[in-house]
Amino acid sequence: MKLSQGVEWALHTCLNLGWTEVDGAATASRLAAFYDLPPAYLNKQLQSLAKAGILASTPGPRGGFRLARRLEDISVLDVVVAIEGRGELFECAQLLREGPGGDPGKDYRDSCEIAGVMSRADLAWRRELAGETLAAIRDRVEATHPGTPGRTRDWLTNVRRD
Amino acid sequence: MKLSQGVEWALHTCLNLGWTEVDGAATASRLAAFYDLPPAYLNKQLQSLAKAGILASTPGPRGGFRLARRLEDISVLDVVVAIEGRGELFECAQLLREGPGGDPGKDYRDSCEIAGVMSRADLAWRRELAGETLAAIRDRVEATHPGTPGRTRDWLTNVRRD
DNA sequence: GCAGAGTTACTCGGATAGTTCTTGTCCGAGTGTGTTCGG
DNA sequence: CCGAACACACTCGGACAAGAACTATCCGAGTAACTCTGC
Numbered sequence: 207m208k209l210s211q212g213v214e215w216a217l218h219t220c221l222n223l224g225w226t227e228v229d230g231a232a233t234a235s236r237l238a239a240f241y242d243l244p245p246a247y248l249n250k251q252l253q254s255l256a257k258a259g260i261l262a263s264t265p266g267p268r269g270g271f272r273l274a275r276r277l278e279d280i281s282v283l284d285v286v287v288a289i290e291g292r293g294e295l296f297e298c299a300q301l302l303r304e305g306p307g308g309d310p311g312k313d314y315r316d317s318c319e320i321a322g323v324m325s326r327a328d329l330a331w332r333r334e335l336a337g338e339t340l341a342a343i344r345d346r347v348e349a350t351h352p353g354t355p356g357r358t359r360d361w362l363t364n365v366r367r368d
Numbered sequence: 369m370k371l372s373q374g375v376e377w378a379l380h381t382c383l384n385l386g387w388t389e390v391d392g393a394a395t396a397s398r399l400a401a402f403y404d405l406p407p408a409y410l411n412k413q414l415q416s417l418a419k420a421g422i423l424a425s426t427p428g429p430r431g432g433f434r435l436a437r438r439l440e441d442i443s444v445l446d447v448v449v450a451i452e453g454r455g456e457l458f459e460c461a462q463l464l465r466e467g468p469g470g471d472p473g474k475d476y477r478d479s480c481e482i483a484g485v486m487s488r489a490d491l492a493w494r495r496e497l498a499g500e501t502l503a504a505i506r507d508r509v510e511a512t513h514p515g516t517p518g519r520t521r522d523w524l525t526n527v528r529r530d
Numbered sequence: 531g532c533a534g535a536g537t538t539a540c541t542c543g544g545a546t547a548g549t550t551c552t553t554g555t556c557c558g559a560g561t562g563t564g565t566t567c568g569g
Numbered sequence: 570c571c572g573a574a575c576a577c578a579c580t581c582g583g584a585c586a587a588g589a590a591c592t593a594t595c596c597g598a599g600t601a602a603c604t605c606t607g608c
Contacts, residue, residue, distance in 0.1 A: 207369075207370075207371055207372060207452045207453070207455075207457070207551090207552090208369075208455060208456070208457055208458065208459055209369055209457050209458050209459075209486075210369060210590090210591060210592085211461060211591085211592080212591090212592090213458070214458070214460065214461055214463060214482065215463070217482045218463050218464075218482065221482075231541095233540090233541065233542090234541085234542075235541090240467055240468070241463045241466045241467050242466045243463075244592085244593060244594080246593070246594055246595075247592065247593050247594075249541095249542070249543085250543090250544095250592095250593090252542090253542075253543065253544085256542090263541090263542060263543090264541080264542085264600090264601095265540085265541050265542045265543085265598085265599060265600055265601090266539095266540065266541055266542085266599070266600030266601045266602085267538095267539065267540045267541070267600075267601050267602060267603095268540085268541090268600095268601070268602080269540075269541045269542070269600075269601080270541070270542085271542090282485055282486075282489075290369045291369070293369075293370060294370070295369075295370055295371050295457075295493075296370070296371050296375070296376070297370055297371075298376065299373065299376055301376060301377070301380050301403045301405075302380075304403045304404045305402055305403050306402070306519060306520075306523045307515075307516075307519055317512075319505045319508050319509050319512075320376065320379045320380065320383075320505060323444055323496075323497070323500045323505065324371075324444075324497075326496055327444075327493050327496035327497045328493070330492045330493055330495070330496045331457075331489050331490070331492055331493035331496075333492070334485075334488055334489035334492045334493075335485070335486075335489045338485045343481045343482060343485065346481050347481050350479075350481075353469075354469075357468060357469055358468075361468045369590090369591090372551095372552060372553085373552085373553075374552090374553090393580095395579090395580065395581090396580080396581075397580090406553085406554060406555080408554070408555055408556075409553065409554055409555080411580095411581070411582085412553095412554090412582095412583090414581090415581075415582065415583085418581090425580090425581060425582090426561085426562095426580080426581085427559085427560055427561055427562090427579085427580050427581045427582080428560070428561030428562045428563085428578095428579065428580055428581085429561075429562050429563060429577095429578065429579045429580070430561095430562070430563085430579085430580090431561075431562080431579075431580045431581070432580070432581085433581090
């Protein structure tokens with residue numbers, strides 16, 4: 207019961223794309239090589255981001271992925287939802303329906319107190335993730351590590367890999 | 369990426385145990401029959417609750433499970449942790465270590481901004497769950513459905529099943 | 531020299547296996563109860 | 570009649586499979602650039 211690895215890869219990759227202001231797109235292979243990740247699998251995650259409208263993809267030579275909108279307009283929750291899907295962490299199975307006195311035709315998801323508590327906790331989690339934009343994270347990183355933007359851009363744009 | 373079913377089963381079962389003030393323990397089979405759940409699998413979850421000190425188990429005839437402490441002293445988070453384990457939802461794989469300029473010997477879990485955001489969201493989720501006790505849920509249920517305590521107690525204590 | 535068709539190489543995109551985790555099941559160790567036998 | 574030893578039935582506890590989800594990989598569809606040929 208932990209989030210899939212792809213969430214972390216997607217977040218880091220989006221930040222890196224934000225530092226390559228070159229409009230030329232970066233290929234999945236190159237983005238994967240940055241952290242030594244399996245290229246085909248990262249490609250899969252980037253496809254999910256593209257479907258969610260976070261990235262834009264262009265096929266063919268000189269193709270690749272680029273940000274579809276500014277980091278200011280991308281929340282951490284957007285990325286999490288793009289990778290993990292829209293479902294909540296806790297899904298009420300409506301046990302009350304099977305219990306004594308339960309009505310098989312009734313929908314207990316709104317009346318069950320347990321489902322309510324879990325739903326509120328889920329909401330608090332999402333609220334926290336929705337409150338952080340990738341731009342805010344980028345700014346904090348740049349404040350702490352001023353060399354990161356330049357180094358990242360150089361590494362991704364230069365053909366030579368280290 | 370959703371919580372395991374056992375969390376829901378455990379929460380409902382703890383509430384039901386709270387309504388059977390009889391000190392005679394309820395067997396896993398009977399508690400499972402209440403919601404028509406697989407008895408052996410629910411037993412597995414109840415074992416986790418017992419290891420966590422939430423329930424107390426007694427083997428042999430007339431044995432079963434009973435609450436080890438009052439509902440006032442059991443938070444929803446306690447149950448979630450007992451079933452799901454102590455790990456956070458997001459585990460930082462420390463991608464920065466593999467990236468250019470990364471130090472293989474350094475621990476990036478505390479310095480990575482992304483890990484920080486995910487950790488704060490995780491904390492908000494846990495804070496919400498820790499703020500709700502099973503007693504509070506029980507009280508709300510009793511206020512809405514006054515017949516539930518009596519019906520639950522009768523069903524679990526009477527040998528005859530409906 | 532220039533335009534255009536053909537070829538090539540490169541990228542994403544979805545379909546295809548391998549591995550881990552959750553779900554579900556089974557049988558044995560241990561215990562309290564009821565019974566039986568002896569005093 | 571009373572007590573103790575015995576056998577029994579019942580429960581938890583952990584070990585053992587089945588299924589689903591995540592992880593990882595491969596190859597084909599499509600595209601842009603490059604090349605070569607003819608004018």
